[in-house]
Amino acid sequence: MLHKTLPLIAAGMIATTPAFAQTDIPFTLDWRFEGPSAPYFLAIDNGHFADAGLDVEISAGEGSLDAIPKVATGAFPIGFADINSLIRFLDQNPGAPVTAVMMIYDSPPFSIVGRKSLGINGIEDLEGSTLGAPPPDGAWAQFPILAAVNGIDASTITVEPVGFPTREPSLAEGTVDSVTGFNFSSYLSAARLGVPEDDLTTILFADHGVKLYGNAIIVNTDYAAANPEIVTAFLGAVVDGVRDALADPAAGAAAVIARNPAGDVDLETRRLQMALDANIATVYALENGMGDIDPARMAEALEQMTIVYDFQNAPDASLYFTDAYLPPAEERSLAQ
Incomplete structure (x- = not known):
């Protein structure tokens, strides 16, 4: 203690x-x-x-x-x-x-919420994908830790700097494959925009070696x-x-x-x-x-x-x- x-x-x-x-x-x-x-x-x-x-x-x-x-x-x-x-x-x-x-x-609620239909079934699918991330987002700020701990080559990821109001709409429209956000917010927001819940996957940072x-x-x-x-x-x-x-x-x-x-x-x-x-x-x-x-x-x-x-x-x-x-x-x- x-x-x-x-x-x-x-x-x-x-x-x-x-x-x-x-x-x-x-x-x-x-x-x-x-x-x-x-x-x-x-x-x-x-x-x-x-x-x-x-x-x-x-x-x-x-x-x-x-x-x-x-x-x-x-x-x-x-x-x-x-x-x-x-x-x-x-x-x-x-x-x-x-x-x-x-x-x-x-x-912590830091997470990535992705769509299975767009190829994101787990953390191993982030390389080569398009990630929507609001620049001030807390999860995006910690993303380099997730990448470093898991050996993700971040240079292969196309990062789209979306705004908070357009984050989940971008995921729903399919212009990005996943977004950074909080597990209890981005998932539900995407679902309310019509993304089937069985098409959504949540990558919680804490489940992948981030100790924050x-x-x-x-x-x-x-x-x-x-x-x-x-x-x-x-x-x-x-x-x-x-x-x-x-x-x-x-x-x-x-x-x-x-x-x-x-x-x-x-x-x-x-x-x-x-x-x-x-x-x-x-x-x-x-x-x-x-x-x-x-x-x-x-x-x-x-x-x-x-x-x-x-x-x-x-x-x-x-x-x-x-x-x-x-x-x-x-x-x-x-x-x-």
Whole structure:
């Protein structure tokens, strides 16, 4: 486990911020209100945050590069963001008061979604194909790692720089053979555009040697140091929300749609189920309780990141993640 030493807290400060007083917590997501955000809304609707003495208000985001500065500046004490983006942010902004405290996507959603009818049945078919990739896409940013780990000759791949709005339409129209994206987004978007699901294949980076982690709960470290009990209570309520989502994904999607009436409850149920199955309730999380990381894997992930990113400072895993605020492992069990 990775630890960061918590500073001593004066008795007077503890008295002013009791762990179970009704405490307002603004919480920023990295994206819109969609299926994978259901655990946080279930934690509100099912009283888990309230039982922890927290009044949580959830805000949508515009990507991890939006969420991370919000937390680092203290505009939000807690947020949700991609840890790989956080690692780069901290490398470029040494000493910024932000770190990850609970891993949610133990397996990142980075993937390639292709069409079997266009020759993409698996990773071995990428060479010689046409790949659609939005330049700012998170999965595209990590593609060189996938290629390096699997010996893919990327020079044989024709890369079409598509926009996010045209990514799945390009796949549906057959102008590209596959696209980079998230497993729970690009697949469903292509299917909704009429691509038969038995014609779609998903190449999840994590299934092919990429050791990176995905999105995590992040905190402002100044806030967390002054309010450790509040942060731990928040994380415990999130675990309860994940358990609720696992038990009833449809209820989770309904909780999302209550805040996003323009959404489709059936679509978000499927999106949530895909995130739970592939990204959250992984073998590691089921065996060890959700939220923590494997230090050996993190070391490998940082080494792989050097393929796509030139660190300005020596990588230091303790800057990017701490388990100091996690509830005990038995309280993070996903067993129903």
